[in-house]
Every structure is written in structure tokens, then in C-alpha cells.
Amino acid sequence: MKRKIFSILLALVLVLTLGLVTAVPVAAADITVSGDESIQVAIVAAGVGGTITVDATYTGAGDTFPIIVDVADLTIQGAAGAIINGGGTDWVPAVKITATGVTLQGFTIQNFKADASNDWGAVFVQGNGATIQGNTIHAIGDTEPEPFGIGIDVASNNVDVIGNTVYDTGSIGIRVYGPFGGTTTGVLVENNVVYHTGNTGVVFANTVSNSTIRGNHLYDSLDPTPYNLFLCWGFDKEGPPNNILIEGNTISGGYGNIVLAGAEYITITGNTITGAVPLATNGKNIYILDDYLQGTNHLSTNIVITNNDILGAEGYGVRIKYTGAVPEEGAFMASTTTINNNNIYGNTDFGVENTIETIVNATNNWWGSASGPTHADNTFNVGDQGDVVSDYVDYVPWLDAASPAGASFAPVALDGDADYSSIQSAIDAAIAGDTISVDAGTYNEDITLVNGIQVLGAGEASTTINGTGTGSVVTASGAGPTTKLDGFTITGGNTPASGGGGMYIDNSSLTVSNCTFSGNTAPVAGMPAGLGGGMHNANNSSPTITNCTFSGNSANQGGGGMCNSNSSPTVTDCTFFDNSTRFGGAGMANRNSSPTITDCTFYNNTGNYVGGMSNYDSPATVTNCTF
16 A cells, blocks of 8 residues: 555554553555655655655655665665765765665665765665665765775675666775674675776675675776775775675776785686776786785685686786785695686786796686797797796696687697696606607797607697707707607707707617708807707717708708717618708718618708718718719
8 A cells, every 4th residue: 555654654553461552563565755755754654574666756855864774674666767865965874774684776876975984885784685776876975085985885694786886986886894793694796887986896805705796897996996896804804705706797997807815715707807907017807915905914715717708908817916025925825726717818917927936727728829828838839829927827738719619738748648838848747658749830949858758749841849049959868769759840959069950969879750850050160069950969879860851951060961970870761952061061971980871862962072971980881872
């Protein structure tokens, strides 16, 4: 039954029982508030479970703020155009909810003052089970001289904050916090739009647990602490936010888009987090810290970051930093954080930076390139890599395309199991009898083979080791017959000492097959440095070299393609062409050696003395070869 609030406020049924009079309220009522009438009076009249509808003519003249909602299960709804207006003279809160089960929906709430003594929400929820839905809240407080003013303030349990628009608040858009000595739990912040807040968009502070932040659009928080979403140990040192799900939000344009400072068991999934902007330092899309506000240095731990788009920061995609004086005390932050199956690219400084000297798991992410992230240890297709990662980030394997379509990929595999981003890192982890499989691509590194290890490329036409230009591209020392190098192009060698720009083989009997040695040099005058541009076999080496090509290599002293010194290689089905040397043996130079050369071809090799092959005190066995 609808009625005006100036009708009888409360009917009493007087019951005479044993000489006592008991007051019994009538059933819940539906009330409409218009013009200068009072919402506060209507709250009393409506009763438990009642509904108050405030129409567009409501002026607020009949109310003194805050409006106190102390009747349970009450619905207060604004009709289209309903405004609660503080006129720039009234202090927050506009509405204070202390009863359980209250719904406040459909209002525009605007123009309320705030300061250090009145830094509350325009809507302040202290009653459990409330729903704050579909309101527009703006022009609350101010940023000068300091940022004060909050849109929606929640300090109670099982509250739903759904579908509100909050903007132009002096400090915070939506704050959820654990009250003094207590815990706030079961809060849902969903499908809200929060922007242009003078400090932070959404804050979960103190002991807030088992709550969800879902489907919100948070953007453009302003100075002085422009965080769009902030989970922190809290202003009252009560404890950390914990067991919070951050899901399906769109967050952009803050200095810190998501910032965790002393939070625990946080899952960040399915969000689009973009465009963090610089302030005093460069922006952070996700920033993981210890509690720096209250100085407890409580760690942010057990953080799961998965299936997000983390893009386009003017700074960092994800940054992990411990602010305490003893860095190793922050180790648990890194070791309990996982960053997987995200798209992380277009961030100018780092995709992921971990400043703590403990490994963080950041595997199976898309870094903006099928060649993985940029890091000194990633030698795969250098120059075609994605976002930079710092040290102490485990980034292998990565996704070969954007998530969710991308598959897990690593260019180098040890026995088909362990994954690596460089050939040498796999060699260093291998033991005798292991096989290393190297995917097609270019690897910018020099490698040193280990006895008993097989290193197999995807084929010389597709797999290249491009040396650093500071020594031999491949070195083998003391490598026996179970050691193998197969299926590579070797280029970019420039040796200053031992010769063998492409490959230096020392006292070894390994197998080299199906490889091309091209564009390597041993440029130094003198021996042995100037020997063997493509390959130098030295010190009693007896390698087996099969189906290899030596072309376009050069040496100062001899053996533009290959030089053999005190060695006895077996060379079969190989081709030597377009190699050069200043002296003799442009294709092959043999010095005090006894090579066996079968079914090989030599042409267009140029030297001042001998083009194809020179033999100095070397009884070479040459069979079925073409010069």
C-alpha cells in the first residue's frame, strides 16, 4: 500500500498481557518520497522489508545528512532522475547504512564535502548483506589541499557493490576495508565504472577476505597516488587482504593499474590491464610490493597472475619489488608468485621485472613474439624478440602465439623434456648420453660442446648458430666419438687466438655432420691464431666430418675452409668453395697431419700460394675428390 510520509508513521497494536503493553509494528510498506519530503522519515515509516521510491522531484530539503538507514531489509530506490545533492556544503556520508540486508539503488549522489575528519564514503556501509547497485556518485570531496572524499565505503560482510558509476572523487572511488579488530568478508565489487579518482580507484585495505572484484572498468586515477586497484596491508595495521579474486576487469591509465602491497592469496585472471603511465618513475601495469605504507614489510605472497592481457605500459608489465632493507627477506614474494598464460607485450621497460634474487615462474606467456622475450640468455632469433624480462625470471617455455591460441614452445629441448632458450644452457645441463634438439631459427651465441652429448639442429638450411664475433662459434675439447654436432649452419666466428673461426676442435674425436660453415674468419697474423677460418682441428684430433659445406670463410695464415694441425680427421662428402687465405691451402691446409679425404669437392678457393689444398709434412689420403 503506497502512502505519503506525512501519513501516520507507525500503527501500534496495544496488547494487554499480564499488565504489560507491547508495541507491534504494522507490515512493511511501500512509500514514495517527493519534493521536500524526507527519506529519513520514510525509513521509519516503511518498516522492515519495506520499499522507498524517491522520485525525480526530491530536493533533499527535508533531510539532514547523513541519512541513517537503520531498518533491516529495506530497499531505497531512486526513480529516473532522482538525485541526492549535498550542494557542496554538506559533509559525507550522504547515506549511512547500519542495518542488515539494505538495498540502495538508482540514485545520483553528488556534491558532498570531505576532509581529514570526514573522509568517508558518500555511501557508507556498516550493515551486513547490503546491495549498492546502479548508482552514479561523483563530485565527492576534493584533491586540494589533500585528497579526501570516497564514493562508496564498505566495512561489513557480504555486501554487493554492483553496476555503479563513480568518478571525480577527491580520494577513492570504492573502498572496502576490515574494521578495527575485525575482518570484512564476502564482498562483491562487480560491473562498476570508476574513473578520475584523485587518489585510487578501488581499494581493499586491512583484513578483507574471500571477496571478488569482477567485470569493472577502472581507469585514469590521478595524482598523488594514482593506483586504479590497490590491495594493501591497511591503514590500521590490522592485517592483509587475502583470498581475493580479481577477474575480468578492464583497467588502464594509472601509474599503478593493479598494486599489491602486503596482500596474500590473490588471483588475477582474465583481465585487460593496459597503458600504465609514468609519475616519478615509469608506470606499472601490475606492481607487487611488500607493505610499505605502514612499514611492516609484510610480503605479498601466493599471487597467481593468469590469462590476462598486460599491455602497453610506459614502464613495466609486471614488477616485483621488496622495499625492506634486507633484500633476501623478500624471497618468498617471488617464489610464491606465478605468472602464466598471459599476453605480456608492448611494455617499454620490462614485460616482467623481478628485483628479488629468487626465481619467479613466468612460463607459458606470449611476449609479443614467437621468439620469446628479450633476455641475454635467450639467444633465439635475437632482434625478433618480445618484451624484456629481467634476471630471476623463468620464462621458458613461452607461447608461440597470443593466448589462448598459442601453444607452449621452447627452441631447445634436452632429451625432449627440459626446455631452454639457448643451446649452451642445455649443454650445461646435459650429462653424457643426452641429446639436445634445436628448433629451426638463428641462435646468437658461441657454444662449447661436452663429451658424450649430441646436439642436433633442425637442418643446416633452417638452423643457424651465429657467433658473437669474439671467438670460435663452436668449441670441442676432449670430446670423444659419442659426441655429435649435426644439422647447423655455423657463421660469424672471429677467433683471436686458437684459430678455427667457425669451429675449434682440440684433442677430440667427435662427429660433425650435415653442417655448413660460412662467413667465419681467423684473421690474426701468426699461428695458430690465423689458421682455419671455417674449422681448425688441432692437438691430435681425429673427428669424423661428413656431408658438410665450407664456403666463404677466410684465414690469414692458411686453411680458409679448414686447417688440420697435428691431427687426422676423416672428411667425407664435403664441399669447399669460395674460401680464401693470405698464404696456402685456401680450401684446406694440412700441417703435420694425416687426413683422410674422400668424395669431396674443392673449387673457387683462393690463396697466394695454393688454392684447393696444401700439405705441409702431411701424408694426406685423398680419394675420389674433385679440384
